[in-house]
Each structure stands twice: as C-alpha cells, then as structure tokens.
Amino acid sequence: MIKKVVIIVKYSVLGYLIGEGFRNFFKNKKSTIASLIIMFATMFVFGIFFVIGENVNHVIAEIEAQQGMQVFINKNASKEQEKELENQIREIEYVNNVVYKSKEDALNQMKVMFKNTPYLAKSYEEDNPFPASYVVTLTNLEKSKEVQEQILKFDNVLEIQTKDDTINALINIANGVRIASGVILVILIFISIFIISNTIKLTVHARRKEISIMKYVGATNGFIRWPFMVEGILIGVIASFISILVLGITYNVTTEKIITSLSAARVHINLLTFSSMFNLLIVVYLILGIGIGTIGSAISMKKYLEV
Incomplete structure (x- = not known):
C-alpha cells in the first residue's frame, strides 16, 4: 500500500x-x-x-567504386600465370573487384575511340600490340598507393596505370x-x-x-x-x-x-x-x-x- x-x-x-x-x-x-x-x-x-x-x-x-587502376600483364605470361596474378590481387586488402580485360577487349575499345578514323584501328588488327590487363577497383581510394606497391611486387606485372589526379x-x-x-x-x-x-x-x-x-x-x-x-x-x-x-x-x-x-x-x-x-x-x-x-x-x- x-x-x-x-x-x-x-x-x-x-x-x-x-x-x-x-x-x-x-x-x-x-x-x-x-x-x-x-x-x-x-x-x-x-x-x-x-x-x-x-x-x-x-x-x-x-x-570510388568505379575508380581504381589498370594492371597490365606481361605479354609472355601464360593463362595459368594470369590467373595466379588475379588471385594474388584479389587477396590484397582494400581491393573491391578485379575484372579481366583481354587483348581483344583493348583493341575493340580502341576501335570505338577511333571510330572516325577506322584505318588507324585496322592497322593493329593483324598484330595486336595491346597487352591484357586487370581493372582493379578499391574500397578506399586513400589506399591506392599502398595497393599499387603490393601489386608491383608480383610477377608478370608489366605496368600500372592510375587516375591519381582524380583520386586525390x-x-x-x-x-x-x-x-x-x-x-x-x-x-x-x-x-x-x-x-x-x-x-x-x-x-x-x-x-x-x-x-x-x-x-x-x-x-x-x-x-x-x-x-x-x-x-x-x-x-x-x-x-x-x-x-x-x-x-x-x-x-x-x-x-x-x-x-x-x-x-x-x-x-x-x-x-x-x-x-x-x-x-x-x-x-x-x-x-x-x-x-x-x-x-x-x-x-x-x-x-x-x-x-
């Protein structure tokens, strides 16, 4: 009570x-x-x-999901070596996605870019000079340099192209x-x-x-x-x-x-x-x-x- x-x-x-x-x-x-x-x-x-x-x-x-880097593969690398490189890249922290871009894809992209001057693209059809590559996107653009440094340590990496100005x-x-x-x-x-x-x-x-x-x-x-x-x-x-x-x-x-x-x-x-x-x-x-x-x-x- x-x-x-x-x-x-x-x-x-x-x-x-x-x-x-x-x-x-x-x-x-x-x-x-x-x-x-x-x-x-x-x-x-x-x-x-x-x-x-x-x-x-x-x-x-x-x-950020669209920006990243393009990792060009050594022309002499075998399919097994290309796949091994892909797996190594995927294991790196801050890597969001890895997409393979073949030599043919690169050539076709060049054809689209130079559609008004097709003779330029045609000259490359017999001997395609473009290397295959991996387009790598990141979860954090601030880690771009860190990821690049790790990728450059792997075998069969020819070159890495980035859009540093855009990223910064x-x-x-x-x-x-x-x-x-x-x-x-x-x-x-x-x-x-x-x-x-x-x-x-x-x-x-x-x-x-x-x-x-x-x-x-x-x-x-x-x-x-x-x-x-x-x-x-x-x-x-x-x-x-x-x-x-x-x-x-x-x-x-x-x-x-x-x-x-x-x-x-x-x-x-x-x-x-x-x-x-x-x-x-x-x-x-x-x-x-x-x-x-x-x-x-x-x-x-x-x-x-x-x-």
Whole structure:
C-alpha cells in the first residue's frame, strides 16, 4: 500500500514538473516564438549542410567504386600465370573487384575511340600490340598507393596505370566536406545554446523570487530546474520537427529541378532520396534539439540555483 502511494506521488510530482514546463512554454509567447524561429533557422541551415554532405559522400562512394587502376600483364605470361596474378590481387586488402580485360577487349575499345578514323584501328588488327590487363577497383581510394606497391611486387606485372589526379581530388573533396560540416555544426550548436539559454533566462528572471522561496522551503535543485528543462527541450524538439518538414519539402523540390536540368544536359547523377536519409536525420535532429535545449536550460538556471 505504501509503495503504491509513493509511486502515485512520484507520478504526480513528475506530472506537475512537466505541466509547469508546458505552462512556461506557452506563457512567454513572444520570447518562445523568437527562440523557435531562430532555432528553426539554425537547424534548417544545419540540415542543408547535412543533406549536401550525405549526397557528396554518396556520389564520391559511387565514383570510388568505379575508380581504381589498370594492371597490365606481361605479354609472355601464360593463362595459368594470369590467373595466379588475379588471385594474388584479389587477396590484397582494400581491393573491391578485379575484372579481366583481354587483348581483344583493348583493341575493340580502341576501335570505338577511333571510330572516325577506322584505318588507324585496322592497322593493329593483324598484330595486336595491346597487352591484357586487370581493372582493379578499391574500397578506399586513400589506399591506392599502398595497393599499387603490393601489386608491383608480383610477377608478370608489366605496368600500372592510375587516375591519381582524380583520386586525390575526390579524397580532398570528401575531407573538405567532412571538415566544413563539422565546423558548421559546432558553430550552430553554440549559437542555439546561447539563444535557448537567453530565452529561458527571461522566464527564470521573472520568477526569481518564487525560486528563492522554493529554495528557502527546501525544494531541491532538480525540482526547480525540471520545468525550465522541459521548456528548453520543447523548443528544441518543436524546432527540429518544423525544420525537418520544411527541409524535406525544399529538398524534394530542389533535387527534382537539379535532376531535370542535368538530364536535359545528358548528365546523369544519382542523388539520395530524402526518405533514405529521414531516419538518420530525425535521430540527429532529436539528439541535437533535446541536447541543446537541456544544456541551454542548465546554463540559464545556474545563477539562480546558487541563491
């Protein structure tokens, strides 16, 4: 019986604290709306950089799967030696795929490239000068040099051709996007915490006498802090949901126009759908919204809890 009473009291206290948080949220309408607008703008800007970053990483990952190196095989190598070389390459870490390209394939490719001057290709048909090769793609372009060094140690390797300029450009773009996104996220978090803490500070200041009395009669810091924490969390969560809704609409409209324009120019690019990013985005938004709201509330309360 006593346990039931204790549980009921605990739920009543929790209900009171949450209710006070909601009342604070709706009581200070002007400051709350101002905070929601600024918080929404902050989260929206973060969301823009987030989806751009995700798409850049996605496009780079697709290009990485196509980029790699071409390993030319010694002309005197037998079929058994070619197969042995293939197996050795496949065993190297970071190798994604190995595709054999015969001498005939190389000649046919050359014919396509010089289709406007067929006499050039015809001169090579009797004595095909092109060696067979393996086209090797990697799981991580940053390991390209390391993989090349290992392949060059194998027998029957004539030469390795790579697209180092393309690889280095892709690596630099990926690293640049990650660094820029990280810096922007940190800046936006500090701005949001500052905004939330100042908004709640207005509420706390207006109720400073009430807080002093509560402290005097023995109320714990947690009991005093919770309503304001709830207010901060509400601002963060509501701003997150509004932001993700507007971001979704904006993203879908913008990507549709981009794809249409690129298609007209015969350029194909595979962008992510918003639904494919939604689960991750909503988790990140809620963590940020609740985290920023909680920290902002805690900062605004610190002075008054020391009374």
